[in-house]
Amino acid sequence: MTEEKAKQLLQKYLNGEASATEIKQVEDWYAQLDNADKKIPQERKTALREQLLSNIQSAISEKKNKRPSLLYSPLFKIAATILMIVSAGLVYWIVNNQPIAASIQIVTTTNAAEHKKILLADGSEIILEPSSKISYPSKFNGKIREITLTEGEAFFDIAHDESHPFQVKLASKLAVKVLGTSFRIKAYQATKKVEVTVATGKVAVQQQDKILGILTKNQRLLYNEETKQSSRNRIEKNTAVAIAFDGTSLPEVMKRLEYVYSIKIVLKDKSLSTLKTTATFNSTQSPAEILDIICSLHHLKYSTIEKDKIFKVYK
Secondary structure, eight states: OOHHHHHHHHHHHHHTOOOHHHHHHHHHHHHHGGGOOOOOOHHHHHHHHHHHHHHHHHHHHHHHHHOGGGGGSHHHHHHHHHHHHHHTTHHHHHHHTSOOOOOOEEEEEOOTTOOEEEEOTTSOEEEEOTTOEEEEESSOOSSOEEEEEEEEEEEEEOOOOTTSOEEEEETTSEEEEESSOEEEEEEOGGGTEEEEEEEESEEEEEETTEEEEEEETTEEEEEETTTTEEEEEEOSOOOOOEEEEEEEEHHHHHHHHHHHHTOEEEESOGGGGGOEEEEEEETTSOHHHHHHHHHHHHTOEEEEETTTTEEEEEO
């Protein structure tokens, strides 16, 4: 049930317009509240309280004016109590205790001479290479964004979301886990080999609970399914990935660069957080080169320590 429908049903109950079935449904909700073990976020309580307070007050006022005797009836007391609980989050509880509808699973394949660009619901992009197969949900539910590369090769440019890690499962029982980065997976079943190459950011390659390797920019992991052995090396040339900002605040720009290049950037002055950046770079550029351009745009300076692993930006 949607939040809007839950509110409408509760209002019908208060107005005395609910059917016998609807009355039972509302009273069942009320009876279950004492057993509810889910915590309602405080911000959600506040929003619902503000949204419904005026409706509650007008409904109670209407009852006083039109049907005074109803104010003292048990039915009205339950209804008024329920609506007061709604202001503290009952609608949230009703909606979130309903089963979540499963999203549709989409399967995409390519033939021997075909490339396909796939845009996921979270804004991530995938380039599916020839003779490949991938499956992904129409909408991500839960804490992990998970898809499956059943066969072949794909390049992933994943939208950054720290609270919802992204995972690619492979037929070889390996899994590639990221927060938001760009990488390539080559896993044709006929070769019995898996290759994971990172263009930007950081990924972890796992086999069940065992981590085979944590890779950063321009690093590659090779895994042999027959021998169960893995190895890592560094590559000189990788896919160039766009790093675009459109009116992005300076702290967010720095956070993105930190993740892309596995570095640390410190803004020395809090007033810098009001600055906005609109520019497009690519992953072949060094972080120093990008910071040179950003600092010149905003008339700032920067210094480096620990072999260009930590940058300090200041006026």
